[in-house]
Amino acid sequence: MKDIKELVLETIPSAVVEEKQKLTVTVESRDLHPLVATLKADPAFRFDLLMQLIGVDWGEKLGVVYLLSSSADISKEIVLITATDDRKNPLLYSVTDLYETAHLNEREVFAMFGIRFINNPDMRRFILNSDWTGFPLRKDYNADPVLNPVNLVSKEMTDIAPSIYETPQGEIKEKLTDIFEKDDYVINIGPQHPSTHGVMHFRTALDGENVKKIDVHSGYIHRGIEKLSEELTYSQILHFTDRLDYLAANINRHALCMCVEKAAEIEVPERAQYIRTIMDELTRIESHLVAWAAMCNDIGSTTAFIYGFREREVILDIFEKVCGGRLIMNHNVIGGVMFDIYPEFQKDVEAFIVQMRKALIEYHRFFSGNVIALGRMKGIGMMSKKDAISWAVTGPAGRGSGWSCDLRKYVPYALYDKVEFNEVIRTECDSFARYMNRLDEIEESCRIIEQLLPNIPEGAFATKTKPIIKLPEGQFFQRVEAARGEFGVFIESHGDKFPYRIKFRSPSMALVSIMPHICRGEKIADLIAIGGSMDYVIPCIDR
Amino acid sequence: MLLEISHPLELIKLTASLDSFLHGLLPSWAALLIEFILVGVVLLAMYAVIALILIYAERKITAFFQCRYGPNRVGKYGLIQSVADMVKILLKEIIHVDSVDKFLFYLAPFFVICASMLTFAALPFGNGLHAVDFNVGVFYLIAVSSLSIIGVLLAGWSSNNKYSMIGAMRSGAQFISYELSAGLSLLTVAVLAGSLQLSTIVADQSYVYHWNLFRGHLPAVIAFIIYLIAGHAETNRGPFDLPEAESELTAGYHTEYSGLQFGFYYLAEYLNMFIIAGIGTTMFLGGWNAIQVEGWDGFNQVMNFIPSYAWFFAKTGVLIFLSLWVRWTFPRLRIDQLLNLEWKYLLPINLVNLVIMAIIVVFGLYIK
Numbered sequence: 004m005k006d007i008k009e010l011v012l013e014t015i016p017s018a019v020v021e022e023k024q025k026l027t028v029t030v031e032s033r034d035l036h037p038l039v040a041t042l043k044a045d046p047a048f049r050f051d052l053l054m055q056l057i058g059v060d061w062g063e064k065l066g067v068v069y070l071l072s073s074s075a076d077i078s079k080e081i082v083l084i085t086a087t088d089d090r091k092n093p094l095l096y097s098v099t100d101l102y103e104t105a106h107l108n109e110r111e112v113f114a115m116f117g118i119r120f121i122n123n124p125d126m127r128r129f130i131l132n133s134d135w136t137g138f139p140l141r142k143d144y145n146a147d148p149v150l151n152p153v154n155l156v157s158k159e160m161t162d163i164a165p166s167i168y169e170t171p172q173g174e175i176k177e178k179l180t181d182i183f184e185k186d187d188y189v190i191n192i193g194p195q196h197p198s199t200h201g202v203m204h205f206r207t208a209l210d211g212e213n214v215k216k217i218d219v220h221s222g223y224i225h226r227g228i229e230k231l232s233e234e235l236t237y238s239q240i241l242h243f244t245d246r247l248d249y250l251a252a253n254i255n256r257h258a259l260c261m262c263v264e265k266a267a268e269i270e271v272p273e274r275a276q277y278i279r280t281i282m283d284e285l286t287r288i289e290s291h292l293v294a295w296a297a298m299c300n301d302i303g304s305t306t307a308f309i310y311g312f313r314e315r316e317v318i319l320d321i322f323e324k325v326c327g328g329r330l331i332m333n334h335n336v337i338g339g340v341m342f343d344i345y346p347e348f349q350k351d352v353e354a355f356i357v358q359m360r361k362a363l364i365e366y367h368r369f370f371s372g373n374v375i376a377l378g379r380m381k382g383i384g385m386m387s388k389k390d391a392i393s394w395a396v397t398g399p400a401g402r403g404s405g406w407s408c409d410l411r412k413y414v415p416y417a418l419y420d421k422v423e424f425n426e427v428i429r430t431e432c433d434s435f436a437r438y439m440n441r442l443d444e445i446e447e448s449c450r451i452i453e454q455l456l457p458n459i460p461e462g463a464f465a466t467k468t469k470p471i472i473k474l475p476e477g478q479f480f481q482r483v484e485a486a487r488g489e490f491g492v493f494i495e496s497h498g499d500k501f502p503y504r505i506k507f508r509s510p511s512m513a514l515v516s517i518m519p520h521i522c523r524g525e526k527i528a529d530l531i532a533i534g535g536s537m538d539y540v541i542p543c544i545d546r
Numbered sequence: 547m548l549l550e551i552s553h554p555l556e557l558i559k560l561t562a563s564l565d566s567f568l569h570g571l572l573p574s575w576a577a578l579l580i581e582f583i584l585v586g587v588v589l590l591a592m593y594a595v596i597a598l599i600l601i602y603a604e605r606k607i608t609a610f611f612q613c614r615y616g617p618n619r620v621g622k623y624g625l626i627q628s629v630a631d632m633v634k635i636l637l638k639e640i641i642h643v644d645s646v647d648k649f650l651f652y653l654a655p656f657f658v659i660c661a662s663m664l665t666f667a668a669l670p671f672g673n674g675l676h677a678v679d680f681n682v683g684v685f686y687l688i689a690v691s692s693l694s695i696i697g698v699l700l701a702g703w704s705s706n707n708k709y710s711m712i713g714a715m716r717s718g719a720q721f722i723s724y725e726l727s728a729g730l731s732l733l734t735v736a737v738l739a740g741s742l743q744l745s746t747i748v749a750d751q752s753y754v755y756h757w758n759l760f761r762g763h764l765p766a767v768i769a770f771i772i773y774l775i776a777g778h779a780e781t782n783r784g785p786f787d788l789p790e791a792e793s794e795l796t797a798g799y800h801t802e803y804s805g806l807q808f809g810f811y812y813l814a815e816y817l818n819m820f821i822i823a824g825i826g827t828t829m830f831l832g833g834w835n836a837i838q839v840e841g842w843d844g845f846n847q848v849m850n851f852i853p854s855y856a857w858f859f860a861k862t863g864v865l866i867f868l869s870l871w872v873r874w875t876f877p878r879l880r881i882d883q884l885l886n887l888e889w890k891y892l893l894p895i896n897l898v899n900l901v902i903m904a905i906i907v908v909f910g911l912y913i914k
Binding site (some may be wrong): 053174188190197198209212299302303306307309310313318369370373375376378379526527528529530531 | 639712785
């Protein structure tokens with residue numbers, strides 16, 4: 004850690020380096036870009052991964068928190084903070100030239116905080132409409148519905164991107180760019196479409212059957228969870244996480260619970276850890292089954308869709324018996340889990356694993372080896388490792404591009420350091436690699452569960468906590484490996500019972516943001532198939 | 547060859563006596579007129595009934611493929627589910643879309659429905675159940691069934707919807723390509739049969755080894771397989787359902803249709819499946835002939851007891867089942883893969899096959 008401080012101070016002498024939960028560096032807005040560029044290029048550290056980009060309103064200042072990591076070892080972390088005190092026209096420098104994933108994230112920060120990023124080529128609001136009044140996540144936001152009435156008239160899409168850039172002389176200028184060319188054949192894939200896995204909206208320019216360009220719109224189910232959370236206690240926020248990536252509900256909730264537990268120094272009983280890990284892995288299997296089924300359905304095999312749901316049903320039944328919930332489980336609480344497992348839990352799960360293994364063989368025989376299926380997946384949607392890192396695409400998709408990015412291996416949490424499992428990595432970079440990765444991860448999850456199942460210790464399943472939990476002042480991060488990639492929680496606490504700012508890092512957002520890149524030049528049918536292989540869940544993006 | 551007594555259930559007696567009765571009662575032009583109307587009404591009724599049965603069968607069979615129950619609430623085993631659906635679709639409002647080209651938009655479904663109905667006229671359903679017996683029957687079938695593509699293209703074009711447009715264009719490319727293969731494989735059989743008249747073709751296939759599928763050795767088998775693939779593709783059903791690929795184009799060319807107009811497309815899809823299977827039966831599997839094995843007289847008598855139309859529907863049913871099986875097993879092809887399959891594989895194979903068949907026929911090598 005010594006060297007990195009030296010490197011930072013060498014590059015930017017005025018930087019303030021603090022040892023908080025993570026190493027935190029605060030710099031002036033002008034110094035941020037050079038510092039990030041140095042950190043990224045430095046051969047010893049290679050912070051080439053922008054994991055989180057979080058806007059924060061500190062009252063007199065508006066700023067951004069960056070969580071950087073390294074693709075070679077994603078346990079390396081550094082937090083950079085920069086801010087501006089101009090609330091009327093806040094301007095910061097963009098890092099889009101260093102990290103592609105910054106594009107959509109900076110646009111989201113603009114929509115929520117009004118911070119514009121100099122040199123970002125596309126400064127439209129993401130998630131919100133372009134004519135939205137006010138910036139919702141600012142502390143002085145006026146939420147009066149009169150200002151933003153529900154619109155009953157359909158509005159034309161404009162497809163003009165404003166941007167702000169700095170000339171070599173240091174002048175700041177604005178310009179407008181057209182997203183599409185004048186006579187492009189643009190079709191709207193979404194927001195209502197059978198295969199966008201939710202209300203995603205791809206404005207797609209076609210050249211015959213080939214995809215020429217995609218413009219991503221999102222926010223059709225934006226619920227303002229981050230804003231709502233700022234007025235709720237920590238235990239009240241928990242249920243929101245289930246409604247982000249609803250297919251991996253349990254894992255998201257686990258992340259928030261861990262973040263609060265670490266910050267408030269709450270010990271979690273061993274039994275609860277076992278239950279959490281087993282339930283997380285069951286959730287992962289369930290999520291991958293839906294992903295498999297939906298992808299097969301996208302390619303046109305309805306029968307496979309039903310087969311996938313057949314096995315998933317068994318898991319949902321187990322969930323229901325454990326905690327009453329099927330999709331949205333509300334099982335994790337701060338300090339443990341809400342309900343203990345039922346007596347036949349082990350037997351049920353064991354029986355399920357046997358059934359799952361048989362089903363996997365069936366899946367492979369039915370679909371993985373099918374000539375048409377292979378033709379639709381092999382060599383389609385090539386995502387190189389470099390792209391995956393730049394767009395921060397983690398999870399089975401990132402590992403399909405040969406990038407080892409499993410947080411359960413690098414930053415083990417819960418009981419993942421006690422079990423043996425393989426990180427499934429493929430280097431083919433195509434849809435088929437991502438497809439096979441999921442099926443293989445189901446097998447690995449079964450292995451994890453098998454190791455834990457006989458050894459669940461007796462004892463309490465939750466620590467007693469105070470009804471209202473106050474977190475100490477500070478910034479807290481928690482990263483977990485959700486079913487679609489890295490799910491992150493950021494909490495900034497000012498010592499209150501409410502979080503000052505809470506932010507969820509959505510793995511699906513990274514998956515969607517790379518879609519325009521990997522689909523360029525592919526057929527429109529493959530756009531859908533690639534979307535299936537990426538397996539994004541939209542509520543996770545819209546939050 | 548066949549005993550009169552072995553045909554107690556044949557409808558030919560009924561039609562013959564009706565004909566003589568009408569002619570005895572009325573002048574011949576009036577009798578003919580009534581017969582024309584009767585045939586038309588019967589064909590129309592059959593058209594609807596077959597569609598209903600097929601829809602029910604597909605839903606039930608698909609359900610069993612997919613570990614489901616299928617319809618099981620309306621009537622015993624859900625038997626009248628498709629009747630209920632038909633009533634529903636008749637009562638449904640037709641939503642008028644403002645931005646469509648009205649004339650072409652409302653005309654398009656009729657092309658599709660008429661094309662498949664016209665085909666019905668020339669299909670030999672059984673002994674004597676054959677409305678029009680052209681001497682160029684095969685040619686007529688191919689010509690008429692290709693008309694439906696006009697309806698599909700018109701629907702896509704006039705809908706003024708980009709999804710429909712893409713669906714229609716795909717459909718055009720697909721239909722024209724696969725029509726070639728279907729036509730050529732039928733031509734191969736026509737060479738073998740030496741006739742384009744459907745009644746002659748059926749009559750020539752009396753014993754099992756006389757079925758065109760077996761009589762023409764390997765080339766006939768190849769022609770049969772290609773016909774099944776191409777025919778399946780012409781019906782726009784999976785894995786060739788690109789024109790309406792629901793995961794890409796929502797519903798393709800019929801996205802904008804509602805109510806009965808959508809019902810027409812729906813109906814035509816099932817009827818086309820039946821027609822393709824029916825032509826396949828007639829051309830390759832001995833048509834309405836019973837399974838007859840030379841020398842097994844007892845067996846032949848029993849088989850003959852089953853009326854000819856039952857044989858026709860049974861054989862057609864087997865082909866339809868094959869088509870369903872394929873549809874619910876394979877994922878969808880992509881447009882370029884689809885065209886590759888046709889132009890790079892099926893068509894060349896077909897052409898060579900045709901030449902081989904011609905050689906076989908010229909040298910009389912087929913089973914006589």
